[in-house]
Amino acid sequence: RTDNAIVKGWIINSMDSSLISNFIRFSTAKLVWDAIATTYFDGSDTSQVYDLRRRVTRLKQAGGSLEKYYNDLQGLWREIDFRRPNPMTCQVDIQHYNTLVQEERVYVFLDGLDDRLDNI
Known part of the structure; x- marks a missing residue:
């Protein structure tokens, strides 16, 4: 008991305060966990990938260090790559696809840099 x-306390205390009332009345940690899974998990990670991609497009340097901005983007891209691995099997296609992905990521990176760097 x-x-x-x-465990139930850990789960409840890790939630955003606006969500707690939806789950606090369940009697066991398992019931809380199952209710969370039913409410927020649709059987795939599509919503997580959407959120990650949205975070990438909204991420900006915003006066922070170049290193932090770059590392934050890399972390998001690693998570996307983990959740959406390249489905191709032909090595030539894999290489071509990866080159295109990296090129797109350079554009995203450059777009998020502070405007003060435009003249460099």
């Missing part, structure tokens, strides 16, 4: 209360 105590372990269940601890």
Whole structure:
């Protein structure tokens, strides 16, 4: 009983405060977990990929360091690549696809740089 209360507390306390009332009344951690899965998981990771791609397009340097901006983009792109691996099997096609993806990512990176860097 105590372990269940601890785990349920971890789950509930990790939620955004606006969501807690939807799940607090479940009696066990498993019931909370199952309700979360039913509510937010559609059987695929499509919504996570959408969110990651949206975060990439909205990410800007915003006066921060170039290194932080680059590392933040790389982290998002790694997560996208993990969730959406290249489905091709032909090595030539894989290489061509990867080259195109990297080229697009350069454009996204450049677009997010601060305007003060335009003259460099």
